[in-house]
Amino acid sequence: MSTSSRENIKRTGTRHIARMGLLLAMALALSILEGFLPPLPSPVPIRYGLSNIAVMATLLFLGRREAFVVAVLKSLFVLMTRGLIAGLVSLSGTVLSVLVMMLMDWMTDRRVSLFLLSVTGAIFHNLGQFFILVTLLSYPLPLLYLIPMLIIFAILTGLLSSSLLYAMMKPLESFFRGQGQ
C-alpha cells in the first residue's frame, strides 16, 4: 500500500473522525463554559474566545482542513441554539479567523508561534463579527473607537488562549501521539 493511500485511510478513518469530534466537543464545552464567566472588563462587548483553543488545537494536531470543519460546525451549533443572527455573527467571525490562521500556518510552513497565531485569530474573529453587525444588520457602530478596542482586547484574549493551549500541549501531545500513530 502506498504512503498516500495509507494517509487517505488515516484521514478518513473512524479514529480521525472521532478525534475531530472530541475537539469539536471541546470547542462547544469551552463556548458554554465561557457563558458562565464574568464579562471581560471591556468597553465593548467582547468574549474570551476560549473555544478558539480547540480550533487551534485542531489546526496543530489534525490539520488545516479539519480546523476549518471544527470551526464551521461550532458556529452551526451556535446557529441552532442561539438563533440566526447570533449564528451568522459567530460564523462570520469564526470562518474569517480560521481562514487567516490557516493562511498564516501555510505561509510560515507551520512555524508561526502560538501567541501570534492566537492573537491574529482573535483579531480577525472580532473583525469578522463586527463586520457582519455593520454590514448585514446596519448597526451604526463607532468604528474609530471600536477597531482599536478590538485590537487591544484581541491581544489580551489571544494571549490568554495561547497560554492555556501551551499549558495543555503536553497532555494533548501524549493523547494524540499515544492514540493515533
Added chain:
Amino acid sequence: MSQNKRQKQPLKPTAEASTRRPFFRKSDLWVVLAMVLLAVLLLILGHNQSTGTVLVARIYYYDRLIAQAELLSGVEKDFQFSENPEVLIHQYSDQTIAFVASDCSDQICVRTGKIGRAGEFSACVPNGFLIVIGTLGGEETDVDLIA
C-alpha cells in the same frame, strides 16, 4: 527516488510537528507593537472627532434611531420599546446606561453592564437593539430627543 519524494513533502500535521512551535518569538513583539501603535493612532483620530462635552446615549433598533437621552447626573429613567417590550434599558443617575433585562438566550447585553464613556456601546444582537454613547456637539445637537 521514494526517499527524495518523502523529503520534499511538506511537514505533516502531526503531534511531533506541533511541538516545534514556540510559544513566542522575538519577532512577534514587533507585530504586537505595530498593532498597538495602529490602535493608539485610531483612538487619537477618533478622540479628535468627538468634540462635544455632553454625553448622550443613542438607542437603535437595527439601523433606526429609536431613542436618545442625555446622560445627566442625577437622572434615572427606564426605556421600553414596542419593538420588543422584553428588552429593558435603564439610565442611571451616575451618567451611565445599561441593558437590565432581555429575553435573549445569551444575555451578553445584560452581562455587559453599565456604559457611560463616549464611544462605548452595548448590543443585544438577537433582538436587534444597540446603545451607543456619543456626545452632543456640532451637527449632532440638531438631533431631537426622541425618548
